[in-house]
Amino acid sequence: MVLQITWVDWLIILLYFGSVLGIGFYLKRFAGTGEDFFLAGRKNSAWVAGLAFLSANMGALELMGMTGNTYEYGMFVAHFYWIGAIPAMLFLAIYMMPFYYSSKIHSIPGYLRLRFDEKTRVLNAIAFGVMTLLVSGINLYAMALVLRTFLGWNWDACMWASALTVAIYVAMGGLLSAIFTEIIQFFLIWFGLILVTILGLIEVGGWNALLERLPPAMSALWSTSTDPANNGMQVTWLGIVLGLGFVLSFGYWTTDFLVVQRAFSSKDLRSARMTPVIASFFKMALPFIVIFGGLIAWALARDPSSNFSLLVEDGQIRYDSALPMLIKRYYPTGLIGLGVTALLAGFMAGQAGNISAFNTVWTYDIYRAVIYKKGSDAHYVWMGRMATVAGILISVVTAYWAKSFPSIMDYMQAIFSWVNAPLFATMLLGMFVPWITPDGAFWGLIVGMLSSFGMFIAVKMHWISASVLTLSHYASDMAANFWRAWWAWLICFTVTIVVSRFTKPKPKSELVGLVKGLTPVPKEEGVPFYQRPTVMAGISIACFIVLNLIFW
């Protein structure tokens, strides 16, 4: 057991559990219709949707996984927050959101039905459902691991307790509950964890003193990326740009319904476009918790006088213990409760996000589309609640399976490259090329997903070397994921175009509002500059460039 919990810390933890359950009970009365339950009534402001948009992404990975990865790989991990997120979020806001929001769809598969056909929609809905439950299982697994390792709690008991809590409050309030708790989680994470960085920097003597302790491979963002041997991730700048910065990032941020659903809950198109823009500023700031935390842990661990080390289990360093070990180092009674609550909130909100996205896709894109088309609105809300409970139960089973993977991050990236990477090719072509056909999209998506999964299996089973994918002698799991995503995207992109050339496109009259050139461009006249999505996106991209130059 690492962290000693006193009754005061327990009080804070129980207060959090009581709050989210209480909010779930309170919001149940406002979630009576399908629009309320699945899309939070479509009346959220840009700020509410924006913070929820980011929080839905801040699960177990964002906190412990990334801090641990920073300890292992150094500053390179910041690529996941900057080039691996910001351009894609802004592209979603400026170019893709008008098509999504204007078509008044409930989900991403719903867009595929309007733009292409039913079979493409159901294919994507099933793939998304499976992926979401797998990712939800990760959250459960990670949370139970934290509680067992750092607090000494029983693995099974704490996993079931947290799963039931999420099931109860999401089943009662739907997306409304999920968004409320995600925003609370957002503040708890910042207040609960940024103090680790503040106290860490005080101890090591400030940012410049920290940099002096780090070798170039740990403190550089781009300057060590020309040769994969020079950086811990063993990946070149081309792999980062194509695999992470383009395919994986755009695939996740622009097509993953988990995050995009929050933008759909906005009250109007301008708010929906501002949602990812607002989130991008906070995404850029997150490295100040996780990356700085990982670097501080690395520096302290190499200073014998600090008596700091990561947890070692069965002879293996537990990199994901970096953040909890820093909490133990700096947080006295009271603050420990706050830090543990921040971690718990991160895990639970991430899981709630997955489950609320799953219940929508299951209800609208699988159950209503394939199984029972003539149900009432109340029936589909009931089905959404049932899907929530069933999804949580499947997640628990998934969590046990996740235990067999050596690294949480590799697992996540592998799943995203199976589903999101090819889907991004389908979406990109669908939104910007009118002659792409329903058959082209369907076969492109199938071949793209199968090829990605096939590459994953072929490398895992040693049928081919990962260096075949990475075009380099160096081929870490991370590099293989980046490159596999790129190849899957390219295969889907090519097959979609080739099949479209030989099959019949939809008439243009059916594509109005869904494809560029056939959709009115949103006007921004008469709106203050700070409420204009294009202006704020410009400021965001400027901040992104400056950060990359500072940490080059």
Next chain:
Amino acid sequence: MAKERMLSIWFFVGLILVVMGTIVTGTGVYFLFKPHYTTVLAHLHPNLWWGLIMVIAGLLFLIPSAKRDLRK
């Protein structure tokens, strides 16, 4: 029957920050008078000032949203 209006999310954010901040500040006051330095930099009394920052931030959310929601 008039439809019930929903309290805003900022009300709940403010309330939770104020309550948790008060508890953290309380531990800070306790350690101020009964020093018990078991963590690094504990002499800086992080509980005390961080708890107060949380309370102030919470009030900045709670007061405007409570006024707005009660006026409705």
